[in-house]
Amino acid sequence: MAILTAFSGLGGKAPAAFLLEIAGRRLLLDLGEGPRPGQRPDLEGIGPIDAIFLSHAHIDHVGAIDLWPGLGRPPVFATRATFDALPLLGLHLPPQACHDLPARGPARLLDLPVTVGRDGHALGGLWLHLPQEGGALYMGDWSRESEILPLDPPPPADLVITDLSYGDRDQPLAEQVQALADSITPSTVLPVPILGRGADMARHLSALGLSPVVCPQIRVEMQGALPALRVIATPSEARDGDVIIVADTERPGDLMSCLIADARGWRFVLTGHVAPGSAAAGLIADGRATRRNWNVHPRARDQIWLAGITRARHLVPAFGALDDAPDLAQALAGVWGTGRENS
Ligand SMILES: [Zn+2]
Numbered sequence: 001m002a003i004l005t006a007f008s009g010l011g012g013k014a015p016a017a018f019l020l021e022i023a024g025r026r027l028l029l030d031l032g033e034g035p036r037p038g039q040r041p042d043l044e045g046i047g048p049i050d051a052i053f054l055s056h057a058h059i060d061h062v063g064a065i066d067l068w069p070g071l072g073r074p075p076v077f078a079t080r081a082t083f084d085a086l087p088l089l090g091l092h093l094p095p096q097a098c099h100d101l102p103a104r105g106p107a108r109l110l111d112l113p114v115t116v117g118r119d120g121h122a123l124g125g126l127w128l129h130l131p132q133e134g135g136a137l138y139m140g141d142w143s144r145e146s147e148i149l150p151l152d153p154p155p156p157a158d159l160v161i162t163d164l165s166y167g168d169r170d171q172p173l174a175e176q177v178q179a180l181a182d183s184i185t186p187s188t189v190l191p192v193p194i195l196g197r198g199a200d201m202a203r204h205l206s207a208l209g210l211s212p213v214v215c216p217q218i219r220v221e222m223q224g225a226l227p228a229l230r231v232i233a234t235p236s237e238a239r240d241g242d243v244i245i246v247a248d249t250e251r252p253g254d255l256m257s258c259l260i261a262d263a264r265g266w267r268f269v270l271t272g273h274v275a276p277g278s279a280a281a282g283l284i285a286d287g288r289a290t291r292r293n294w295n296v297h298p299r300a301r302d303q304i305w306l307a308g309i310t311r312a313r314h315l316v317p318a319f320g321a322l323d324d325a326p327d328l329a330q331a332l333a334g335v336w337g338t339g340r341e342n343s
Pocket of ligand 1: 056058061121122141
């Protein structure tokens with residue numbers, strides 16, 4: 001069976017960095033930073049790496065890719081959409097390091113035959129399945145609830161690394177949409193990560209008659225849908241009363257930081273993880289932001305579904321702690337019954 005070493009990403013919200021040793025290869029699965037500012041994996045003693053796989057272009061999965069030269073400059077595998085998004089986050093890889101994977105279907109990672117599929121979480125986001133040694137499946141971040149981003153059901157695998165960001169949470173997104181809409185007052189900003197929930201949010205809020213304004217990045221992510229939505233690139237283009245969906249790149253000078261600094265005093269509704277020490281935490285502390293849920297990770301029922309379709313013998317809960325999800329832990333024990341375990 002394959003050997004998995006979590007350099008980071010177990011036991012709570014932490015940057016992704018997993019070493020998978022399989023079929024004689026040493027593969028680094030993601031190399032993230034955050035969500036706490038400056039939170040980076042400690043790769044001390046990791047040894048030689050044959051290749052890096054990047055699941056999707058969110059900071060907590062790619063933010064430490066600047067460590068690439070110190071890892072022996074191995075080839076990096078991801079979709080073209082993920083590679084193209086790195087510069088938006090202030091990250092850069094030389095073109096010769098970048099090896100494109102398809103959005104779904106059979107592929108090769110080095111000389112290994114693998115299968116990839118869309119993760120339902122991020123534009124260009126992938127899960128990775130390796131059939132060797134009983135099968136290993138890395139889900140990265142994933143969701144079954146996006147209307148715009150489909151999830152391809154993955155194949156069976158003995159070893160499955162899943163996304164436990166939400167622990168026991170089982171509330172459907174459909175219920176959260178109305179609660180978010182109800183919380184929005186004029187002159188509200190809705191920050192979202194790039195390539196993620198922004199397009200879904202624009203569609204849902206538009207359907208409820210809210211006519212949000214979007215930044216140029218979200219406009220691109222909408223892939224031509226709702227062409228009538230107004231686009232703003234600077235705070236001066238925003239009108240009083242606007243409801244603005246803005247991609248937050250967590251970089252100084254981006255539209256989000258300009259809106260925070262704007263004299264008009266915008267209010268913010270946050271729908272993602274709020275890390276201690278982050279700009280989002282500061283907005284809440286200052287009374288300028290509130291929080292609402294908007295699912296972009298699997299619910300408890302989705303974990304049960306995944307355990308069932310993959311027939312996992314070892315289910316590794318990443319980005320959360322099973323101790324914080326007692327109901328799910330009990331439900332999974334029921335799914336297993338005979339001989340399988342979570343590790
Ligand atoms: Zn993500």
